[in-house]
Amino acid sequence: MTATLIDGAALARRIRGEVAQRAAALTARGTRPGLAVVLVGEDPASSVYVRNKVKDCEESGIFSVLDRLPSSTTEDALLARVRELNADPAIHGVLVQLPLPDHIDERRVIETIAPEKDVDGFHVSNAGALMTGKPRFRPCTPYGVMKMLEEAGVKLAGAEAVVVGRSNIVGKPQALLLLQENATVTICHSRTRDLAAHCRRADVLVAAVGKARMITGDMIKPGAVVIDVGMNRIPDGPNAGKLCGDVDFDSAREVAGAITPVPGGVGPMTRAMLLVNTMEAAERAAALDSERNAGSKR
Ligand code: NDP
Numbered sequence: 001m002t003a004t005l006i007d008g009a010a011l012a013r014r015i016r017g018e019v020a021q022r023a024a025a026l027t028a029r030g031t032r033p034g035l036a037v038v039l040v041g042e043d044p045a046s047s048v049y050v051r052n053k054v055k056d057c058e059e060s061g062i063f064s065v066l067d068r069l070p071s072s073t074t075e076d077a078l079l080a081r082v083r084e085l086n087a088d089p090a091i092h093g094v095l096v097q098l099p100l101p102d103h104i105d106e107r108r109v110i111e112t113i114a115p116e117k118d119v120d121g122f123h124v125s126n127a128g129a130l131m132t133g134k135p136r137f138r139p140c141t142p143y144g145v146m147k148m149l150e151e152a153g154v155k156l157a158g159a160e161a162v163v164v165g166r167s168n169i170v171g172k173p174q175a176l177l178l179l180q181e182n183a184t185v186t187i188c189h190s191r192t193r194d195l196a197a198h199c200r201r202a203d204v205l206v207a208a209v210g211k212a213r214m215i216t217g218d219m220i221k222p223g224a225v226v227i228d229v230g231m232n233r234i235p236d237g238p239n240a241g242k243l244c245g246d247v248d249f250d251s252a253r254e255v256a257g258a259i260t261p262v263p264g265g266v267g268p269m270t271r272a273m274l275l276v277n278t279m280e281a282a283e284r285a286a287a288l289d290s291e292r293n294a295g296s297k298r
Contacts, residue, residue, distance in 0.1 A: 214248075
């Protein structure tokens, strides 16, 4: 058996098209959606990510601001900038690219972003909203995974879902989103005993570990849906330096029913869902404004 490919790049393209239409409609009603991206320092991977985010905005008709701050920026200066963006009515989404330099407390920065502008969904109040089943912003990567599962027609109610990884940005919110769709969810991590046995029970397996090709075909239940969040560089051999996932694609595709490729799977979906979250933030802000205006005319 060879698994069906879940084409994240194609779905992301469609979602970007839908966002562009929503952005044009909202702009025509007087609110141009706006995203601010703040980068501290010159980390090469982060620089590429923020450039892509801004480019995606431009192509979708979303106004964007890219703040490049030197790595010597103090925590206080960064917090002050975040507060300015919180107060800026032209900005509906504020994203501070992680990781931050060691002298800055990441948590403090995230908690300073206004929750209604926290389009990454990392603020504790947004994490809590997700936890209690009333999400405001779903973190982009797990949100993108849910869209791919929906697109592939995967039935989640009652399904065994296994998430490998428990980070606050991928694994945990992923598990909560799957739970919300009534899957029976297991979260695995570095202390899990017999990871392979857990994986083999999964109807839906999400790998978010950060270890190149660690999930192999023999760890997958025949016919399972496999979502590979991992983005790793191949350490050696003829393809050294190229991008690969946490799943060993060649052996997994012989067993799985459906699988996402790396690249071209979760990555482009993560980017697309940031635009969706920014749209949602802008639409909510515009609705609040018109309520306020209606109130003041009464
Ligand atoms: P983290 O490093 O924050 O978390 C990794 C998780 O994997 C941890 O919970 C860790 O467990 C677990 N883990 C580590 N080793 C093992 C093991 N041997 N067996 C089982 N579990 C293990 O990573 P992120 O969640 O931020 O990212 C995960 C991957 O996804 C990375 O490759 C990253 O690059 C990629 N990524 C891709 C995105 C995309 O857009 N495609 C977006 C975000 C991330 P423990 O908690 O016990 O340490």
